[in-house]
Amino acid sequence: MKFNKKSLAILLALGLAGCANNAETENNNKREVETKEEVNNNDQSEKPEEKEEQIVEDKNQAHYDVNLSMLKGPTSAGAINMVDWSKNDDDPKFSFNESVEGAPDAVIPQLVSGESDMAIIPPNLAATVYNKTEGKIKVLAINNLGVLYLVENADLNINSIEDLVNSGEAIYTSAKGATPDLAINEVIKDAGFNESDVDIEYLAEASEVAQKMIAGEAKVALLPEPMVTNVLMKSENAKVALDINELYEKETGNPLISAVLVARSDYLEDIDVPLLLETYKKSIEEANSNVDATAALLDKYDIMPEVVAKKALPKLALTYIDGEQMQTMIKNHLEYLYQSNPQLVGGSLPEDDFYYTK
Template sequence: MKCKRILSLITAAALCFSLAACGGAASTASSVASSSETATSEAAPEATPAAEDAASPETAADGLRVAGLKGPTTMGLVNLMESDAGANYNFTMYGAADEIVPLLVKGELDAAAVPANLAATLYQKTSGAVEVACVNTLGVLYILENGDTIQSVADLKGQTIVTTGKGTTPEYVLRYVLSQNGLDPDSDVTIEYCSESTEVLSKVQAGEATIAMLPQPFVTSALSQVEGLRVALDMNDEWQKVAGSQLVTGVLVVRKDAVEADPEAFEEFLNGYAASVEAANTDLEGTAALCESYGIVAKAALAQKALPECNIVFERGEQMKTDLVNYFQVLYDADPASVGGAMPADDFYYGV
């Protein structure tokens, strides 16, 4: 790992995803992952304290200042971070989105890989000073079952689903998919909410629940810990069936003034990002090792198993806009506050 390329790699034991421990991860990791990195401002997740000696973005050398969260939305960046070109940028890792928001608002960061609806919220919060450059992660939510009853969404009728994210994007996604399949989320199913993904996993392990909705990489960890547990439904697939577009988890948001300062340099960064995403999907072993090195996931073995299911992409242009507009509309209809109170205008979409 080229440590000089990371200004402040914030390590926290609470963010460790363990394949062996029944407890899985601690509360901070759970609050990030259980919202599948999609809740508004990470649903105000528990912040991870930075190391006292960590450099702050305002002390960075020249170069695009890019922030990432510990989770799927940043897995696609690690190959760029490790490359020779990565020396041209200042990458900073954070444990929670609420650490990134004020820095972007104040202009102390230029870009960040964040939950998609947080990008929409930032657009409203900054009066249009930010835009979305690309989609970097599609859906990471899955319905798991300890059994073989659930083969379709219709099979969830009369069942209890244990999950996280009440009042945040996971709830909106689940309710939308259920309702579009003719099920009333309030009467045809029972949705039991837990505060974090480890609590969900504990209920499944104890036999208190047989059906759960979890995000990656918790899904991979859960499958290794509970005998008979299987993926029953991929919520990305189910969303696409009813919405006609892809379910979006994460994006890269950038300040417009940073792009305008050097448009060619930003395009060069995006080209490097695209190559990094391609490497993340083709060199699983190498990418997994980097995910561990940079503290995004504690164990490379877990990252290597989870990467193919994390739906890491590099999507820009009209396809990016189509997927995001459809996604935001569902969230807005459920709760306008989830996208900052209003749908983003056309100038939110970079290059469209």
């Protein structure tokens, strides 16, 4: 085949153009690859720990509303300062919407339904809620140890459980299945007697039991502080017969735990838990160190009368225990109750995810 000069020129031009297009395509592809690599490198530059730090920073700058269920009596004394701080601080991290109930049973449906984010309740009820919700709550801290005493309102000379059984007197207490009921039955059993050997009369609230003692309508009562102090102040004949906390620990090897702070697991995912616990610890420390101011707040929030609170606060066994020590103490307490009657803890012992130990 023969090509003239004109044809060769045209072919040469087309060839050069094709080369140019191929070169441009290669350059474009190269730039695209470089751009993708740059994007990928930028994505990889944000390490997991940096993302975690960002989440922590976001939480530190956040504000949290907390629906908190509390009980009248000693278990709420440690929380009352932080509740009041949240209402008077110009920029509180936590705003507490408190609900004050007369008996622990009223708190359970609030936690189960999600109406409450957090609550202060006896540890066995916390285990019960854990089982009812299939593990959807966690225990954060212990806030009260033993505050239970047997009070007599007559010259019965009760110095032991045997004396109590032999007296034949009915024991008045509150809320079947709550901490006082569990404690007295364990102490009676460990002393070699049966529940049927004593007559226990249950009233709805500890305040009702106290009123019966003050009115002289009951001779023996099992009461927590501050109700014990209230009875001793208003009844000349009343006196403390037995320290149930001491007997319980002696017989079981475990300290009596009156109350713990619990929260819904899904709620904890959205808040700064370490800051919450730090605030709670400070609130308990304030209650122990500033009795007069705390007593005034307990009266203000209808937890207990100020005059009673001033005398009772040093006796409320207010404490703050979290982490592994908390887990060990509550586990031992619940295991002992479970061996006695599985239904006392809701039928089964909680798994390790019940305990917040971070």
